[in-house]
Amino acid sequence: MAAEAINHSAQEQDHHSSTGISNEKLAMWVFLGSECLLFGGLISTYMFNKDRIGLNDIGPSDVFDIPFTSVSSFVLLMSSLTMVFAVSAITRGDLRANRIWLATTAALGATFVAGQVYEFTAFYSEGLGFTTNLFGSSFYALTGFHGAHVTIGIIMLMSLYIMSLRGNLPAERAETVEIIGLYWHFVDIVWIVIFTIVYLFPQ
Amino acid sequence: MAIVDPEITEPDISEPEIINVEHAHPTDWLYVKVAIALALLTALEVFTYFESVHGWSDTVLIVMLVAMMLVKFFLVVAFFMHLKFDAPIFWRLFVFGVVLAMAIYMLMLTAFRYW
Numbered sequence: 001m002a003a004e005a006i007n008h009s010a011q012e013q014d015h016h017s018s019t020g021i022s023n024e025k026l027a028m029w030v031f032l033g034s035e036c037l038l039f040g041g042l043i044s045t046y047m048f049n050k051d052r053i054g055l056n057d058i059g060p061s062d063v064f065d066i067p068f069t070s071v072s073s074f075v076l077l078m079s080s081l082t083m084v085f086a087v088s089a090i091t092r093g094d095l096r097a098n099r100i101w102l103a104t105t106a107a108l109g110a111t112f113v114a115g116q117v118y119e120f121t122a123f124y125s126e127g128l129g130f131t132t133n134l135f136g137s138s139f140y141a142l143t144g145f146h147g148a149h150v151t152i153g154i155i156m157l158m159s160l161y162i163m164s165l166r167g168n169l170p171a172e173r174a175e176t177v178e179i180i181g182l183y184w185h186f187v188d189i190v191w192i193v194i195f196t197i198v199y200l201f202p203q
Numbered sequence: 204m205a206i207v208d209p210e211i212t213e214p215d216i217s218e219p220e221i222i223n224v225e226h227a228h229p230t231d232w233l234y235v236k237v238a239i240a241l242a243l244l245t246a247l248e249v250f251t252y253f254e255s256v257h258g259w260s261d262t263v264l265i266v267m268l269v270a271m272m273l274v275k276f277f278l279v280v281a282f283f284m285h286l287k288f289d290a291p292i293f294w295r296l297f298v299f300g301v302v303l304a305m306a307i308y309m310l311m312l313t314a315f316r317y318w
Contacts, residue, residue, distance in 0.1 A: 033300025040304030
């Protein structure tokens with residue numbers, strides 16, 4: 001696969017830092033490393049609490065709709081593909097394609113969030129509130145924090161889109177799109193873990 | 204009077220150490236292939252979930268699901284997040300965060316007798 005990599009060194013930006021690498025990108029990676037601790041805490045809290053429910057209490061197997069959540073997961077996964085297309089487009093200087101892929105990524109993210117809102121509404125109508133039991137509290141806290149991260153990502157993507165429309169996102173600022181892309185892919189990999197552990201693990 | 208040993212030289216600290224950064228990006232076709240692999244793995248995960256109804260043991264299912272989850276995680280991080288092609292320091296920073304989080308919360312779950 002590495003043989004298919006193509007070199008765009010001529011289009012890369014110079015990084016005027018003491019290490020030769022971009023400080024902004026370094027900061028994003030440090031932030032993402034710290035986010036692992038946040039989501040690690042929420043996921044382990046969910047694992048600890050999911051079975052701590054009463055005999056007749058509502059639990060994971062009563063509410064989860066795996067086919068629906070699988071479609072949502074697929075949508076979020078594909079948004080990562082459109083995000084790399086956006087980065088690829090601005091790297092080669094194609095600003096129009098960059099805008100199209102940014103908008104597509106934001107739309108796919110919004111579809112995922114809409115699915116989550118629908119899921120929360122359905123669970124609530126089935127009797128699972130935030131304070132119903134420990135499963136409900138830890139489930140809503142975990143998936144809610146993730147949904148908030150996706151929403152922030154959508155806002156950042158739309159900001160990039162507007163910046164590009166106004167001419168403030170030239171090809172020279174490709175790294176800005178790449179850094180927002182890192183954040184977007186991170187929320188995707190967090191969902192990969194949540195989908196497996198929360199939804200697919202045997203209940 | 205200070206004695207200067209001609210064999211010992213002062214390190215040159217005037218120039219900062221430059222980390223060798225490989226500026227390479229995968230092609231769009233490679234991204235598509237990664238996305239297809241991710242979609243197939245997700246389909247396999249969901250299939251595994253429904254197959255559990257037919258009596259597979261929980262341990263086998265969990266091992267399979269974790270393996271597929273890790274492959275998906277690695278594919279996104281290595282290719283979509285460019286860690287395979289970027290400066291090694293980014294990889295180290297991220298792995299440090301992941302390993303630290305796993306260690307802390309495995310210890311926490313062990314302390315609460317989760318296993």
